[in-house]
Amino acid sequence: MASNGFLRVEDLVLHFRTGVGTVQAVDGVSFSLERGRTLVIIGESGSGKSSLAKAILRLLPRNVQAYRGRVILDGQDLMTLGEEQFRREVRWRKMALVPQAAQNSLNPVLRIDEQVCEPLLAHQRAPSREAAMEKVREAFRLVGLPVDFLSRYPFELSGGMRQRTAIAMALVSDPSLVVLDEPTSALDVLTQANLMNVFKRIKREFGTTFILITHDIATASDLADDVAVMYAGQIVELARADRFYREPLHPYSKKLMSSVPTLKQEKELEFIPGRPPSLINPPKGCRFADRCPARFDRCSVDPPPAAVDGRQVKCWLYH
Amino acid sequence: MTDDVLLSVEDLHTWFELRRFGLFRVGHVRAVDGVDFVLHRGEAVAVVGESGCGKSTLARTILGLYTPTRGRIVFDGTPLNTKDERAMRAYRAQVGYVQQDPFGALPPFMDVRRILDEPLVINGIKDRATREARIRQALEDVRLTPVEDFLGKFPHQLSGGQQQRLVIARAIILQPKLIVADEPVSMLDASVRVEILQLLRRLQSAYNISILYITHDLSTVRFFSERIFVMYGAKIVEQARTRDLLDNPQHPYTRALLNAIPDPDPDNAHRFREVPPGEPPSLLNPPAGCRFHPRCPAVIPGLCDVQAPPDVELQQAHQVACWLHAEHVRQESA
Numbered sequence: 001m002a003s004n005g006f007l008r009v010e011d012l013v014l015h016f017r018t019g020v021g022t023v024q025a026v027d028g029v030s031f032s033l034e035r036g037r038t039l040v041i042i043g044e045s046g047s048g049k050s051s052l053a054k055a056i057l058r059l060l061p062r063n064v065q066a067y068r069g070r071v072i073l074d075g076q077d078l079m080t081l082g083e084e085q086f087r088r089e090v091r092w093r094k095m096a097l098v099p100q101a102a103q104n105s106l107n108p109v110l111r112i113d114e115q116v117c118e119p120l121l122a123h124q125r126a127p128s129r130e131a132a133m134e135k136v137r138e139a140f141r142l143v144g145l146p147v148d149f150l151s152r153y154p155f156e157l158s159g160g161m162r163q164r165t166a167i168a169m170a171l172v173s174d175p176s177l178v179v180l181d182e183p184t185s186a187l188d189v190l191t192q193a194n195l196m197n198v199f200k201r202i203k204r205e206f207g208t209t210f211i212l213i214t215h216d217i218a219t220a221s222d223l224a225d226d227v228a229v230m231y232a233g234q235i236v237e238l239a240r241a242d243r244f245y246r247e248p249l250h251p252y253s254k255k256l257m258s259s260v261p262t263l264k265q266e267k268e269l270e271f272i273p274g275r276p277p278s279l280i281n282p283p284k285g286c287r288f289a290d291r292c293p294a295r296f297d298r299c300s301v302d303p304p305p306a307a308v309d310g311r312q313v314k315c316w317l318y319h
Numbered sequence: 320m321t322d323d324v325l326l327s328v329e330d331l332h333t334w335f336e337l338r339r340f341g342l343f344r345v346g347h348v349r350a351v352d353g354v355d356f357v358l359h360r361g362e363a364v365a366v367v368g369e370s371g372c373g374k375s376t377l378a379r380t381i382l383g384l385y386t387p388t389r390g391r392i393v394f395d396g397t398p399l400n401t402k403d404e405r406a407m408r409a410y411r412a413q414v415g416y417v418q419q420d421p422f423g424a425l426p427p428f429m430d431v432r433r434i435l436d437e438p439l440v441i442n443g444i445k446d447r448a449t450r451e452a453r454i455r456q457a458l459e460d461v462r463l464t465p466v467e468d469f470l471g472k473f474p475h476q477l478s479g480g481q482q483q484r485l486v487i488a489r490a491i492i493l494q495p496k497l498i499v500a501d502e503p504v505s506m507l508d509a510s511v512r513v514e515i516l517q518l519l520r521r522l523q524s525a526y527n528i529s530i531l532y533i534t535h536d537l538s539t540v541r542f543f544s545e546r547i548f549v550m551y552g553a554k555i556v557e558q559a560r561t562r563d564l565l566d567n568p569q570h571p572y573t574r575a576l577l578n579a580i581p582d583p584d585p586d587n588a589h590r591f592r593e594v595p596p597g598e599p600p601s602l603l604n605p606p607a608g609c610r611f612h613p614r615c616p617a618v619i620p621g622l623c624d625v626q627a628p629p630d631v632e633l634q635q636a637h638q639v640a641c642w643l644h645a646e647h648v649r650q651e652s653a
Contacts, residue, residue, distance in 0.1 A: 193581075
């Protein structure tokens with residue numbers, strides 16, 4: 001993995017204060033991503049993956065207990081920027097987010113064209129309304145939506161179309177990095193496949209860098225150049241997609257891969273017994289230890305990442 | 320052969336009337352529009368289709384929650400009469416329901432024991448000791464053990480997977496002959512899905528329960544059903560044994576569906592997936608003729624857009640509704 005990435009995240013930490021304790025949602029995450037590549041962050045619920053997206057885009061709630069680390073985009077450490085500067089220069093300009101269930105986040109009382117041009121007007125990315133509208137039409141063409149839908153309201157569109165609208169909204173300001181949080185999870189197979197084709201086309205035409213966050217390993221393979229597996233607030237494996245899919249190394253990654261039903265190959269399906277640990281007071285040693293079939297006595301200490309075969313695996317088995 | 324048929328659905332139609340301002344009849348949403356199939360004892364069948372194809376309405380009509388507009392449902396030899404309250408209650412005691420949202424299916428103010436007790440009490444099992452024993456058995460069956468640990472818990476204290484197990488326990492506690500499972504695992508994490516589906520499989524085999532498994536996720540059906548029905552636009556377009564459908568799909572829609580499902584393969588990132596253009600049809604104003612024709616790569620103009628195709632029986636219990644296989648029928652009647 002190149003250490004001079006387009007995006008470099010170093011020791012990113014995001015903890016939330018709650019009534020029952022501190023949720024250590026993102027607990028020292030580091031990775032690097034080259035321009036034009038897609039990093040897929042695979043994790044199940046409770047792994048902290050959505051919090052990671054928010055941490056990168058600095059979309060923080062009020063109850064933040066700790067937020068530190070480095071997020072270096074194109075050579076600039078975003079964590080050193082003030083709120084106003086971040087909002088003006090970075091969010092919806094250099095980086096954009098398509099949040100989870102984005103199709104439900106559209107404003108029901110505004111026409112589609114009003115909503116999609118909002119990021120441009122709010123962040124002064126277009127000299128005039130007419131110029132903004134032209135960019136909106138372009139974004140619609142990119143995602144494969146007919147431009148006559150611009151004058152409609154969200155309720156007139158199907159779930160798949162609304163999701164494409166949300167994606168158009170993220171793309172309209174030409175960001176160089178787009179974070180997609182479960183972009184297709186509530187959608188049907190054919191709509192999912194369609195959207196993946198849209199992302200592939202955007203990758204090819206514009207060289208956009210994507211971070212795709214999902215629990216769906218199979219759909220992730222449609223876009224993945226690099227894969228990071230997240231468990232209990234930490235990245236346990238980081239590898240190039242072709243190596244990861246052919247042979248995952250971390251015990252959790254292996255179990256995850258074998259729990260995915262496949263149409264085309266015969267396999268024995270497995271599941272992972274137990275539950276992920278709470279992010280409040282996570283275990284002191286390796287966080288996967290109590291569910292791990294390969295657990296041994298060293299695992300009572302949290303392993304640092306080991307470099308194996310050009311990838312990183314956070315597991316004592318590889319030290 | 321008819322002896323082991325548990326459920327027979329005959330020319331089933333479920334239509335919903337659409338009225339504007341509560342007064343003017345605008346039309347009907349034809350959610351189930353001519354469905355025929357049989358389900359055998361102890362058999363698991365998957366009904367697969369995208370959202371809006373009518374599969375959930377089909378499930379709810381079979382559960383007795385909707386009255387069919389036309390056609391009938393025959394369960395264990397007796398046709399269902401939705402007007403007969405007593406008969407419907409007796410019927411519902413024999414059909415368990417597992418739905419998509421486990422948390423939404425469970426009353427938050429009742430603990431596990433009460434949740435499982437309720438169906439027994441409603442169905443007239445007066446003896447407390449019997450009820451207690453059946454509650455324990457149900458919890459053991461779904462592996463929510465040790466039983467003592469779970470009896471006093473409330474739904475919010477359980478994980479998603481445990482909640483769904485509880486829903487399944489409730490569904491089997493009256494020893495039903497049929498379980499209707501509508502997207503039972505789509506809201507659960509990937510690694511938990513297999514657990515739940517294997518549980519249903521085990522129960523099917525242990526108690527000879529038939530399962531009607533409704534889903535849009537074709538990748539799981541290979542492991543958990545004997546036959547698959549593919550639904551599109553409120554109709555079943557193909558029916559076959561699981562192996563046959565997956566190895567040898569005949570309907571263009573089925574082929575498109577199978578093609579769209581990714582296996583975890585890194586080469587996927589380097590090629591585009593072929594997907595039929597357009598959207599699923601409106602059930603209020605479905606297209607004329609075959610409902611898939613506007614998106615079909617093999618459409619025969621003048622035929623597919625005019626006349627709905629008949630069901631053609633191919634070999635080995637494989638049925639498809641497509642003019643590509645029925646040209647001989649048309650020519651014979653011409």
